Amino acid sequence: MSAVIEGVALSRLHAPTLTVLPTGVAANVARVRASTGAAVMAVVKADGYGLGAVPIARAAVTAGATWLGVTDAADAVELREAGLTEPILAWLNPSGVDARLAHEHRVDIAxxxxxxxxxxxxxxxxxxxVHLHLDTGMAxxxxxxxxxxxxxxxxxSARGRIEVTGVMGHLPRADAGDPCANAAAVRRLRQGRDAVLRAGFGPLTVHLAATAGALTDPATHFDLVRIGAGLVGIDPSETTALAGAARWTASVVHSARVPAGTPVGYGGDHVAERATHLSVIGVGYxxxxxxxxxxxxxVAIEGARHPIVGRVSMDQIVVDTGGxxxxxxxxAVLLGPEGGAVPSLQDWARWAGTIPHTILTGIGPRVQRSIA
Structure with missing residues (x-):
């Protein structure tokens, strides 16, 4: 958007925005469904990995997910109020479990x-x-x-107050992408499941695998696979290319041409080696x-990748756009699924020496959210 004052075109800035791409979520659910005969749980912890629990859940359910997963029973209320009726499991519950809320909102508790x-x-x-959660090797x-x-x-002894409907565990080494690394956990869960059945409980929904296991090891699938990172385009095993589910954009808020030898940012850690153009983008740590x-x-600007130079500030980064x-x-496009000049989650994780999960969940609340 632009305006004109006395013949000069003025560009308006747009707020930094993280746009959710439901088509990416749907493509990832379809990819997982093609890898398994088990049902798919869409795990929307951490507010849908920072993209919004409701839009991510809706996109996943539309694509065929039949369960939803959350951190805490209270998180399920938002999903129920949004009209989502699928079974929901809460399995971390860091604040404890509100039994009344779990019953009223039909939330299964691990x-x-x-x-x-x-x-x-x-x-x-x-x-x-209740889903009984067995330690299958992660402690x-x-x-x-x-x-x-x-x-x-x-x-x-608690029959009538609790109803055992599931058995679950976690794969401690699923990101290895090697079924041999998962074999001990599979064996432990089978033994735990069999003991529950012998105790007279059932039918049961049995589940062990998250995204990496779902994509690499059918022996881990049981009745249900739990897909969280995979919904938003992250395969921890790095064996499968998944679709990006978000695009992060921000405006250039200032530009200048500077001579060679110009220090950039706090401390002047970066010094321009030649005359160049610098652009300031309105996002920071x-x-x-x-x-x-x-x-x-x-970051990508006008179809070209330009390096970030100088220190990352609280509210700004500087990029060198050369000539x-x-x-x-x-x-500026900081993150997106387009490829080419546009950085991916995996690019950011590599640049920061971390995992893609921390990049996506770390995008702060000042960045507006929208849905494509």
Missing amino acids: VGSVEELRQLAADAAAPVR RGGCPAEDWAELLRVAR ADGVPRELSPAAG TAVPRGAE
Whole structure:
């Protein structure tokens, strides 16, 4: 958008924006469904990996996901109020479990210890559906195998207040993309499932695999696979190219031509080696741009990749556009699925020495969200 004052064209800035691409989510669900005969759970933790739990859930359900996964039972309320009726599982519950809320909103609860199950049974005035969570090798939650029999004893004594409907675990080495790395976890879950069936519970929904397992190891699929990172284009095993599900854009807020020898940004860590054009973009580390970046980091402006130079500031980054003078108001694309000059999540993770998950979930609330 532009205006004209006394014959001079003026470009308006647009707010930094993260646009959700439902077509990318749908393509990723379709890719997973082609890899398994199991049902698909769309995991929309962390507000849908920062893209919005409701739009991500809707896109996934439209594409064939039949379950939804959240961190906390309270997170399910937003999905129910948005009209989503699919089964929902909450399995971390860092604030504890509100048994009344879980019953009223039809939220299944994962329980990974005898203490948790006793507490839930004591709090439940009406039946709560429970998935028993077995530690299958991660030691990061889940009931240890030596406590499994006691967990089942408590579950039997709590019938009428809890209803055991599932058994779950996690794959500690799914990102290896190697079925041999998952074999011990598969064996443990089968043993845990069989003990639950012998205890008289069932039918059960059994699930172990997340995105990487779903894409690489059919033995891990059981009845249901849980897809979170895969919804937004991340395959932790790096074996499958998935579709990007977001585009991040911001405006050039200032441009200038500078001579050789000009220091850039705080501390003058970068010094222009030649006369060049610099463009300032209105996002910084407060918005999720990693402060520590390799020299390869850049953004796309007008179809070309330009390097980020100088330190990343709280509210701004500077890019060197060389011989190209970029007008104020031009759009910079920090992230997108287009390829070519446009950086991907994987590019940012490589530049920052981290994983794509932290890049996407780290994009801050000052960046507006929209849906394509």
